[in-house]
Amino acid sequence: EPEVTQTPSHQVTQMGQEVILRCVPISNHLYFYWYRQILGQKVEFLVSFYNNEISEKSEIFDDQFSVERPDGSNFTLKIRSTKLEDSAMYFCASRSDRGPAEAFFGQGTRLTVV
Amino acid sequence: AQSVSQHNHHVILSEAASLELGCNYSYGGTVNLFWYVQYPGQHLQLLLKYFSGDPLVKGIKGFEAEFIKSKFSFNLRKPSVQWSDTAEYFCAVNARGSARQLTFGSGTQLTVLP
Numbered sequence: 001e002p003e004v005t006q007t008p009s010h011q012v013t014q015m016g017q018e019v020i021l022r023c024v025p026i027s028n029h030l031y032f033y034w035y036r037q038i039l040g041q042k043v044e045f046l047v048s049f050y051n052n053e054i055s056e057k058s059e060i061f062d063d064q065f066s067v068e069r070p071d072g073s074n075f076t077l078k079i080r081s082t083k084l085e086d087s088a089m090y091f092c093a094s095r096s097d098r099g100p101a102e103a104f105f106g107q108g109t110r111l112t113v114v
Numbered sequence: 115a116q117s118v119s120q121h122n123h124h125v126i127l128s129e130a131a132s133l134e135l136g137c138n139y140s141y142g143g144t145v146n147l148f149w150y151v152q153y154p155g156q157h158l159q160l161l162l163k164y165f166s167g168d169p170l171v172k173g174i175k176g177f178e179a180e181f182i183k184s185k186f187s188f189n190l191r192k193p194s195v196q197w198s199d200t201a202e203y204f205c206a207v208n209a210r211g212s213a214r215q216l217t218f219g220s221g222t223q224l225t226v227l228p
Contacts, residue, residue, distance in 0.1 A: 042220040044218070045217065106157055108157055
């Protein structure tokens with residue numbers, strides 16, 4: 001069964017450093033998403049991406065964040081100058097553009113900012 | 115804006131007990147409704163979804179949910195839980211007919227005692 005894969009599974013970084021979280025969506029999907037889940041809190045939407053551009057973003061997704069689809073398979077989330085409060089589980093998701101399809105989630109990247 | 119409320123933060127049951135997890139949503143239009151499950155250390159997996167039609171939907175692992183439009187509810191049920199159902203359960207919605215992002219509830223941690 002096709003799945004969304006994310007790397008790394010766990011990333012530890014020092015405050016102020018830049019991190020790039022990587023995702024490989026399901027191959028025929030066209031909508032891509034990043035969500036995050038701070039420990040003990042709900043899953044929050046960050047950004048959606050379609051047709052090589054951001055289609056929607058939340059208020060969390062400020063100038064510190066950026067997304068990119070550098071090639072035909074990867075979808076990345078870059079966090080510049082990480083802060084302690086960026087520590088969270090980051091989930092990538094993708095969905096097809098056909099019909100009312102559900103989103104498929106990756107296993108997540110646990111980001112720890114120290 | 116959409117919002118989702120899950121009233122039970124932590125539910126503890128013995129094996130073979132029946133389960134019902136509440137989910138209410140707030141949205142002015144028509145929605146798609148989802149229940150996701152997150153087993154310890156794993157990614158979000160879709161349990162079931164409602165797009166249209168029969169308001170009683172059946173999902174994997176013996177779970178079902180009923181959409182009650184008048185109550186804006188989509189409660190998750192299982193007649194007899196197992197220890198392996200221990201996980202966190204998230205209700206989510208998105209606007210019908212779009213690829214818009216999911217809005218998640220805060221989650222319910224289910225612990226099933228053997």
